[in-house]
Amino acid sequence: MVAANTRSPLQSARSASMSSEPPKSLVTAPTPCAALEEMNVPAQPPPGVPRRADATRNREKILAVARASFEDQGDGEISMAEIARRAGVGMATLYRNFPGRRQLLEALFTDEVDELCAAATPVPGTTPGASFAIWIQRFFDFAFARNAVATELIIQFGGVNNTLFADDRTKICTAAQPLLTDAQASQEFRNDLDVGQMLDLMVAVARVHGDANHVRPIAEAALDGLRARPRP
Secondary structure, eight states: OOOOOOSOHHHHHHHHHHHSOOOGGGOOOOOHHHHHHHTTOOOOOOTTOOOOHHHHHHHHHHHHHHHHHHHHOTTSOOOHHHHHHHHTOOHHHHHHHOSSHHHHHHHHHHHHHHHHHHTOSOOTTSOHHHHHHHHHHHHHHHHHHTHHHHHHHHHHTTGGGOHHHHHHHHHHHHHHHHHHHHHHHTTSBOSSSOHHHHHHHHHHHHTSSSOHHHHHHHHHHHHHHHBOOOOO
16 A cells, blocks of 8 residues: 655655756856965956065066076976976966966066166167177077077967067167167168168077077177178
């Protein structure tokens, strides 16, 4: 004999509702913001608000380690986790400063562009031509060392049309122009090429395959070709 069901229709409906799974349309994956919150990553400070001293030190340490790591990575690709490990910081700290690989690469590139531009000043005790030569040799070193960073930005993030390159080229040319103008006025550098053309020549040399011992003498020969020659 089957026992009678003594549960009321309301109790049965309530039990069925509590035991049923939620509709699939209401089950969503955690958003990237939620994932960062779980890692206790605080928001970036608003624009204009200075970073704390320890935050600044962490950022500089990450950049220094990343710069060395990218230069030594060879054919492999160094991971963000490995950069954090070498810098001695947690992943939360790394992503708080650089939310992704692209932001880290662009920061590396831009920081060195700013340093390069700041160095475009006359060297005391030298001629205008010597000052420009010292600076353009530094530019070559920048272009040669930054091959790994620039190549990855080109391949993975926007190609050669990445606005970062155009903006930085403009900044570099603007910074170097006064040095070249003085060097041309003193007739130490040829005046049939502009600053952009001279920098393009050095970039082309920096892309030559080989180590520094192979490429640097080529750069010195190219620089020698940019100097003014006495007219016969």
